[in-house]
Amino acid sequence: MPDITHTAVLGAGVIGASWAALFLAAGRSVTVFDPAPAAEARTRAYVDTAWPTLTELGLTGRGTPGALRFAGSAEEAVAEAGFIQENLPERLPLKHDLFARIEAALPPAAILSSSTSGLTLEALQQGWRNPAPLILGHPFNPPHLIPLVELTANAATGPGILERAEAFYADIGKVTIRIRKGMPGHIANRLQAAVWREAVHMAVEGVASVGDIDKAMWAGPGLRWAAMGPTMLFNLGAGDGGLQAFCDHFRDTFNSWWDDLGQIHLTDEVIETLVAGIRQEAGGQSPSELAARRDAMIVALQRALGDMRRSA
Numbered sequence: 196m197p198d199i200t201h202t203a204v205l206g207a208g209v210i211g212a213s214w215a216a217l218f219l220a221a222g223r224s225v226t227v228f229d230p231a232p233a234a235e236a237r238t239r240a241y242v243d244t245a246w247p248t249l250t251e252l253g254l255t256g257r258g259t260p261g262a263l264r265f266a267g268s269a270e271e272a273v274a275e276a277g278f279i280q281e282n283l284p285e286r287l288p289l290k291h292d293l294f295a296r297i298e299a300a301l302p303p304a305a306i307l308s309s310s311t312s313g314l315t316l317e318a319l320q321q322g323w324r325n326p327a328p329l330i331l332g333h334p335f336n337p338p339h340l341i342p343l344v345e346l347t348a349n350a351a352t353g354p355g356i357l358e359r360a361e362a363f364y365a366d367i368g369k370v371t372i373r374i375r376k377g378m379p380g381h382i383a384n385r386l387q388a389a390v391w392r393e394a395v396h397m398a399v400e401g402v403a404s405v406g407d408i409d410k411a412m413w414a415g416p417g418l419r420w421a422a423m424g425p426t427m428l429f430n431l432g433a434g435d436g437g438l439q440a441f442c443d444h445f446r447d448t449f450n451s452w453w454d455d456l457g458q459i460h461l462t463d464e465v466i467e468t469l470v471a472g473i474r475q476e477a478g479g480q481s482p483s484e485l486a487a488r489r490d491a492m493i494v495a496l497q498r499a500l501g502d503m504r505r506s507a
């Protein structure tokens with residue numbers, strides 16, 4: 196039996212509804228609190244839409260959408276939960292207000308994981324009597340499809356909380372990493388920002404069309420990066436000598452490329468160039484049509500890679 200059988204989701208917008216679908220698929224019961232009048236109908240519709248995809252990924256064997264409940268307050272939602280995912284809007288006073296209301300209602304062994312993209316754990320811990328249950332568990336949108344969760348704990352986190360959170364996330368199919376030193380944007384968003392900065396720089400410089408620069412990513416390094424990270428891939432880039440040989444060979448090349456990378460900002464003019472370029476590339480397809488295509492490809496990749504990753 197899994198350690199944690201009942202969960203709570205606080206805030207069921209873009210991220211919270213997706214977490215709720217995944218927790219349900221993984222056989223947990225879920226109680227949601229979200230004060231928006233349409234939240235219950237929206238979340239149930241989201242779960243119904245996500246369910247066939249989760250089934251295709253082989254993730255619904257243990258679960259049922261029927262284990263979803265809605266609570267009239269955050270205190271009620273967390274009262275019996277072993278794991279709580281917080282997904283309120285990215286505003287510190289809102290999150291502080293929530294924590295002040297629920298701290299006394301948390302069950303003794305509960306873990307409270309915040310999805311925050313930009314707030315630090317230290318900032319979230321302000322105002323608690325004892326922030327031991329609180330960690331950061333930052334997902335990638337949508338959490339029910341993309342495996343990564345970036346975890347942060349610190350000296351004020353309770354003993355065993357991080358390890359139990361890792362075990363819980365692993366059991367529901369997530370891949371977790373530990374952030375040792377907080378930085379704005381955590382890790383994965385910084386990596387995206389670094390790559391996108393150069394893509395934008397090259398588009399503005401007229402190196403190629405926006406569409407071709409995107410293509411250079413998905414038809415090239417992007418496919419390899421779905422298999423392994425950039426440093427491991429370069430460990431394989433110079434034969435048996437591994438990364439040492441690769442660096443010996445390409446040190447000057449990379450140092451000169453790094454010195455040459457663009458420093459760019461999203462000014463009105465730059466945005467205009469990008470929007471015009473992507474409009475041409477989309478060829479009349481709407482963002483929702485493109486998103487459906489993206490999701491179908493992500494599901495296909497996940498299905499293909501899932502077993503290999505599990506046995507690695």
Ligand SMILES: NC(=O)c1ccc[n+]([C@@H]2O[C@H](COP(=O)([O-])OP(=O)(O)OC[C@H]3O[C@@H](n4cnc5c(N)ncnc54)[C@H](O)[C@@H]3O)[C@@H](O)[C@H]2O)c1
Nearest residue numbers: 206207208209210229231282283284285310311312334336
């Ligand atoms: N959108 C993303 O791509 C993304 C990715 C990773 C992490 N995050 C993080 O996830 C969190 C939620 O982001 P989102 O994009 O889902 O926002 P959102 O605006 O879509 O959803 C927020 C939800 O919280 C509800 N809410 C407001 N006040 C509340 C309260 N007091 N108690 C309970 N619910 C309340 C709102 O009604 C809304 O449904 C943020 O911290 C964000 O940084 C977002």
